[in-house]
Amino acid sequence: MFLMKDIVRDGDPVLRQEAADVTFPLSEEDQQLAKDLMEYLVVSQDPEQCKKYGLRAGVGLAAPQVGVSKKMASVLVPPTEKDGKSPFTDVIINPVIVSESVQEGALTEGEGCLSVDKDVPGFVPRHDRITLRYYDVNGEKHQLRLKNYPAIVCQHEIDHLHGMLFYDHINNDQPFTRDDDMIMIE
Numbered sequence: 001m002f003l004m005k006d007i008v009r010d011g012d013p014v015l016r017q018e019a020a021d022v023t024f025p026l027s028e029e030d031q032q033l034a035k036d037l038m039e040y041l042v043v044s045q046d047p048e049q050c051k052k053y054g055l056r057a058g059v060g061l062a063a064p065q066v067g068v069s070k071k072m073a074s075v076l077v078p079p080t081e082k083d084g085k086s087p088f089t090d091v092i093i094n095p096v097i098v099s100e101s102v103q104e105g106a107l108t109e110g111e112g113c114l115s116v117d118k119d120v121p122g123f124v125p126r127h128d129r130i131t132l133r134y135y136d137v138n139g140e141k142h143q144l145r146l147k148n149y150p151a152i153v154c155q156h157e158i159d160h161l162h163g164m165l166f167y168d169h170i171n172n173d174q175p176f177t178r179d180d181d182m183i184m185i186e
């Protein structure tokens, strides 16, 4: 199981590299990595276990953040009160955003990252809607449309696979600048 000591922090070059494509069928090692990446999110989202292991809660974790420069990330978007179903949960492998809305979206409260200890205030302008193509741990190809929070999270995690961090997108002169048709996501 990953603990905070296993999370690579900003400044480590691995977070600024282009990660390598994952080859199928997954090696034992890559299968274990996928399990561990998802387990971190599950444990971190359970208040009791989160406290017990001293974790920072997250809804996404990319392999480079645990020092493995491979195109793999776990995403676990918690269920919204409404229907108790997670809008998106999977380990995305060799993900590609095949299309994206011109319309932007951003989290109203800004973004946090397990690899960035400092708070970096500001809107992180992203695409409000994306069409995501990825392979799951079984090598099955998926292509689906995501919008709002799940789309933001996937873009944040896919950024990690290309050596980008969320604050790279923040407008430093006007961090809370937004154009009036930017979708603000709670």
Ligand SMILES: CNC(=O)c1cccc(C)c1Nc1nc(N2CCN(c3ccccc3Cl)CC2)nc(N2CSC[C@H]2C(=O)NC)n1
Pocket (backbone or CB within 6 Å): 044, 045, 046, 047, 057, 058, 059, 060, 078, 107, 109, 110, 111, 112, 113, 114, 119, 120, 121, 152, 153, 156, 157, 186
């Ligand atoms: C600077 N202001 C802020 O951080 C920020 C501040 C307020 C609100 C938001 C919404 C903010 N923003 C933000 N909050 C999150 N969490 C909210 C709490 N949650 C969580 C916490 C406890 C249990 C279960 C869960 Cl689910 C875990 C996830 N996560 C991300 N990001 C950016 S995309 C990848 C994702 C990530 O996992 N980061 C570690 N951003």
Ligand code: NI
Pocket (backbone or CB within 6 Å): 112, 113, 114, 115, 156, 160
């Ligand atoms: Ni991150």
